[in-house]
Amino acid sequence: MDSEAPPLMAGLEIHQQLDTCEKLFCHCPTRLREVKERNGEFTRFLRATESEMGEIDRAALEEMRTIRRFTYYTYDTTCLVEDDEEPPAPLNQEAVAICLTIARCFGMHPVEQVHTMRKIVIDGSNTCGFQRTALVAMGGSLPGGARIETICLEEDAAQRVTDQVFSLDRLGIPLVEITTGPDLRTPEEVQEVAEYIGMVLRSTGKVKRGKGTIRQDINISIPGGARVEIKGVQELELIAEVVRREMERQENLIAIRDELKGRGACVDEDQIDVTSIFKGTKSSILEKAKMVLAVRLKGFSGFVGKEIQPGRRLGSELADYAKRCGVGGIFHTDELPAYGIAAEEVQSVREKAMAGDDDAVVLVAGSAEKARCAAKQVIRRAGMALAGVPEETRRMLEDGSTAYMRPLPGAARMYPETDIFPVSVEKAFWEGIPVPELLIGKAKRFEQEFGLDPPAAYQAATSENLPAFEEAIREGVKPTLAFRVIITAPVELARKGVDVGKVSQADYLAILSAIERGRVAKEAVPDLITAIAGGTPPDQAVASLVTPVSNDELTRIIRKIIGERKEFVAQKGMGALGPLMGLVMQEVRGKVDGKLVSEALRRELERSA
Numbered sequence: 001m002d003s004e005a006p007p008l009m010a011g012l013e014i015h016q017q018l019d020t021c022e023k024l025f026c027h028c029p030t031r032l033r034e035v036k037e038r039n040g041e042f043t044r045f046l047r048a049t050e051s052e053m054g055e056i057d058r059a060a061l062e063e064m065r066t067i068r069r070f071t072y073y074t075y076d077t078t079c080l081v082e083d084d085e086e087p088p089a090p091l092n093q094e095a096v097a098i099c100l101t102i103a104r105c106f107g108m109h110p111v112e113q114v115h116t117m118r119k120i121v122i123d124g125s126n127t128c129g130f131q132r133t134a135l136v137a138m139g140g141s142l143p144g145g146a147r148i149e150t151i152c153l154e155e156d157a158a159q160r161v162t163d164q165v166f167s168l169d170r171l172g173i174p175l176v177e178i179t180t181g182p183d184l185r186t187p188e189e190v191q192e193v194a195e196y197i198g199m200v201l202r203s204t205g206k207v208k209r210g211k212g213t214i215r216q217d218i219n220i221s222i223p224g225g226a227r228v229e230i231k232g233v234q235e236l237e238l239i240a241e242v243v244r245r246e247m248e249r250q251e252n253l254i255a256i257r258d259e260l261k262g263r264g265a266c267v268d269e270d271q272i273d274v275t276s277i278f279k280g281t282k283s284s285i286l287e288k289a290k291m292v293l294a295v296r297l298k299g300f301s302g303f304v305g306k307e308i309q310p311g312r313r314l315g316s317e318l319a320d321y322a323k324r325c326g327v328g329g330i331f332h333t334d335e336l337p338a339y340g341i342a343a344e345e346v347q348s349v350r351e352k353a354m355a356g357d358d359d360a361v362v363l364v365a366g367s368a369e370k371a372r373c374a375a376k377q378v379i380r381r382a383g384m385a386l387a388g389v390p391e392e393t394r395r396m397l398e399d400g401s402t403a404y405m406r407p408l409p410g411a412a413r414m415y416p417e418t419d420i421f422p423v424s425v426e427k428a429f430w431e432g433i434p435v436p437e438l439l440i441g442k443a444k445r446f447e448q449e450f451g452l453d454p455p456a457a458y459q460a461a462t463s464e465n466l467p468a469f470e471e472a473i474r475e476g477v478k479p480t481l482a483f484r485v486i487i488t489a490p491v492e493l494a495r496k497g498v499d500v501g502k503v504s505q506a507d508y509l510a511i512l513s514a515i516e517r518g519r520v521a522k523e524a525v526p527d528l529i530t531a532i533a534g535g536t537p538p539d540q541a542v543a544s545l546v547t548p549v550s551n552d553e554l555t556r557i558i559r560k561i562i563g564e565r566k567e568f569v570a571q572k573g574m575g576a577l578g579p580l581m582g583l584v585m586q587e588v589r590g591k592v593d594g595k596l597v598s599e600a601l602r603r604e605l606e607r608s609a
Contacts (some may be wrong), residue, residue: 005223010184010243012194013217013229015175016201017156017208018098023172024155025088025132025420030208033169035161036071042083043070044422046122046129060106064575070124071165072158082158082168087419091116091134091153095174096423097433099136099153100208102176104435105200106140106148108423114153116417120409124166125157132417133177136425146193147181154406173208175203182219186406187243190218194239202462203438209500218243225250226389227410233396241400245309250389250401252308257388263358267382271375272296274363278349289365293375296353297382300360305334309401311335314385320404321381322364325373331363441518450479456487463487464527466504477512481522485512489525493533501532554597557587558604573604 023030045068072083080086091114100110118130127129133154140148156173158166179195184190194216201207201214216233220243228250233242244321272294278286286292297304304315319329335348337343353361362382364374384390393409394402437445439461446457450473458470465486472482486508490500511528514520520528520542531541561583569576577598585599 006184006185007222007377008187008243008247009182009189009221010178010187011182011219012178012184012190012197012277013180013219014194014197014201015154015156015215015217016178016198017213018095018174018176018415019206020094020098020174021091022092022094024092024095024153025090026172027089028078028082029077031077031169031171032159033075033077035073035165035167037075038167039076040074041071043071044084044127046124049410058215068124068164072127072362073161073167073169076168078168078171078392082127082171088132088544091140091420091423092174094422095153096136098174098204099176100425100430101204101206101433102178103137103140103151104430104433105438106142106151106178108137108140108148108151110137110430111135112425112427114423114473116420116422118417119154119416120413120415121157123406124164125160126171127158131155131157132351133419140192141419142180142196144189144193146179146183146189148183150177151178152177152179162221162228163236176207182221187240187247190237190243191239191512195236198236199439199462203436203442205436205467208226217299218246220246220250222247222250225255226391227408228389228391229393231393231395231400231405236357236390238400240279242396242402245400246394246402248463249309249312252306253314253385253389256303256308256385260299260303260386263299265297265386267379267386268296268298269373269379270296271379272353274349274352277352278341281341281345285339286331286341286363286365289371290370291371292363292365293371293379294353295362295364295382296355296373297360297362298356299336299358300382300385302334302360303385304332304362311397311399314402317360317385317404318378318381321377322374325366326370326379327364327366327374330374331365333361334519369607398565415547433576435594452479452483456483460487465490465505465508468508471505472509472512475512477516481515482512485515485525489529493529498527498530499533502535503529507532507538510542514538514542551600555604558601560583561587562604562608569605571609574602576603577601580605 017030020030022028035265039233074083081088081199096114103110103247112135114134114194116134120129121131122129130156131151135150135209136153137151138149142148142150154175154177155469156170156175158168158171161167180193184193186218198214202209207213212234214234216236216239218233218239219227219229220260221227228246230246233239273291274294275289275292278289278292303447305313307313308317313329315334318332322330331339331341333346333355336346349361349363355361362378364371364378366374391408393405395405396402443458443461444453446460447454450457452460460466460483463469463486469482469486472486473479490503494500511525515522515525528538528541531544532538565576565580580601581598584601
C-alpha cells in the first residue's frame with residue numbers, strides 16, 4: 001500500500017432540478033402530480049442494447065438478470081415524448097442558459113457545441129431504456145482548491161411508485177449535473193463542498209426547491225479499496241456520516257480479505273441441492289420453496305456474520321447480490337440455527353455440503369430458476385471478498401449505511417443521440433451572461449444594509465421566500481417586520497403542520513400591507529398565514545380580524561385575566577407583566593397592537609398593586 005496515498009479520495013455529483021417552464025425535450029410543464037390524478041398507464045419490457053463500441057454495459061447486464069415488466073402512469077401534463085412514442089423536441093434553451101449561468105459561477109469554460117448523448121439505463125426509470133445527457137462546460141474551481149470537472153444538462157428520471165411502477169410526471173424535468181474531481185479528503189469536507197455547491201445553485205434563483213429536487217451522488221475510495229458510487233443522498237446533513245460509514249465498510253472488507261487469505265479460504269463453485277432436508281421444516285420460507293441450494297464457503301466461518309457497517313454484515317452484501325435474482329435474501333450458518341431452522345437441519349446441511357468447522361454455508365431458496373441464479377450470485381460476491389472491495393454503485397439506506405445496487409457503469413454506457421441537433425454556444429452570448437450575487441454575499445449585505453444579525457441575515461438569504469422578502473424591502477417595509485412575516489413565521493407554522501407552501505409571494509405582501517396600514521396588528525400574522533394556507537383569500541382573512549377591540553373591552557379582558565390569577569400577581573407584582581402579556585394577546589388574537597396591550601396591562605397591574 002502506498003504510504004503517501006491520502007486516507008480518502010472523494011468526489012461529488014450534484015443533480016439539481018432547474019426551475020424551467022417546460023421539460024428538457026418537450027413542451028410539457030415541470031409540475032409534479034399526485035398518482036391519483038393519472039389518466040392512463042402502459043407497460044414496457046426493457047432490455048440492454050449494444051453501444052456504438054459493440055459492447056453491452058456491465059451495469060445494464062446486471063439489470064437483465066431478471067426480466068421485469070415496468071408500468072408507467074401518464075397524466076394530462078405528460079405527452080408522447082415521455083411515453084417514448086414521439087421523437088424528442090430540440091434542447092430546452094432556457095435550461096441551457098441556466099446551466100451556462102451556473103458554469104460562470106464556477107469560472108468554467110463552455111463547450112463550443114452542446115451535443116446530447118444517450119446513457120443506457122434499464123432499471124425502469126426511463127421508458128426508452130436510456131437517459132439523455134449533454135456536456136455543457138468544463139474546468140471550474142471551488143474555494144479550497146477542489147475542482148469542478150464538468151457541468152452536464154440531463155433529463156430527470158421517472159418517479160418510482162413501487163418497485164416496477166413509475167410515474168411520468170417527473171421524467172424529463174431538466175437537471176444540472178455538477179461533477180467535482182476526487183479532491184475531497186475528509187467526510188466533513190465532502191459535506192461542506194456539497195453545501196457550498198447547493199448555495200451557488202440557489203444563488204441563481206433558477207432551481208427548484210424542496211425535498212427531492214436535489215440529489216447528491218458520492219464517489220469514495222480509500223487506499224487498498226476501490227471506487228464506490230453512492231447514489232441519491234438527499235439529506236445534506238447525512239453526507240459526512242455516509243462517507244464515514246463507507247470508509248468503515250471498505251476498511252473492514254480489506255481486513256476480512258487479509259484474514260481470509262491467512263486462512264487459505266476459497267469459494268466452491270458447486271450448488272448443492274438440500275431441498276429434501278427441509279421437508280417439514282418450521283421455517284416458512286424454506287418450507288414453501290421449490291428448491292433450496294447450499295453454497296460452501298471454505299474458511300469463511302465467523303466472517304459472513306461479521307459487521308462491516310452499522311446494521312450491515314458481510315452476509316448483507318451476499319444477500320444484496322442474491323436479491324438481484326428475485327429471492328428475498330439468504331440464510332447462513334453464522335446466524336443459524338434461527339428463523340425456524342433447527343440445529344439438526346443445520347447439521348444435516350453442513351454434512352451434505354462437507355463443511356468443516358472453519359467453513360460457512362449459505363442457503364438460498366425459491367423457484368429452481370431463482371435459486372440457481374441466487375446461488376451463482378452468492379458465489380460471485382463471496383469470491384470478491386477474497387479480493388477486497390468491489391467497484392460498485394450503491395444506494396443509501398435511511399441511517400447512512402448503504403446497500404448494493406449494480407456494478408459501476410463502463411464506457412459502453414454512452415452513445416450519441418441522433419434525434420437532437422447540437423446547440424452552439426456563441427462567445428458573445430457566453431460573455432454576456434451575468435454572474436449572480438452569491439447567497440453568502442447577499443447575507444453579508446443584509447447585515448450591513450438592514451441591521452440583521454448574522455444568523456438572521458443568512459436565514460433570510462437562503463430562505464425559499466427570499467424573493468418575497470426582497471420585494472417587501474423594495475416596497476418600503478421595515479426589514480425586521482418583513483423578516484418576521486416572510487422568513488420566521490412560515491418556518492414556525494410549518495413545524496406545526498401548516499402547509500405554508502400554499503402561501504404565495506403576493507399573499508405575504510398583502511399581509512404586510514394590511515399591517516402597515518393599521519388594518520391588523522402584527523400579532524395576527526400566524527392566524528393570517530394559517531387562514532391563507534387553508535384556502536381563505538388574503539382580504540377575507542384580514543377582514544375576519546379587523547373588528548377592533550375597544551379600550552373598554554381590552555380593559556375588561558385584562559381585568560378578567562388578572563382576577564383569575566390573583567395569587568400569581570400578588571407574588572410577582574410587575575414581574576407578572578410578561579407571562580400575562582401572552583395570555584392577553586392570545587385572547588385578542590391580533591386585533592390590538594402589542595404596544596397598546598402592554599401599556600394597558602401595566603396600568604391595570606399598577607392599579608391592582
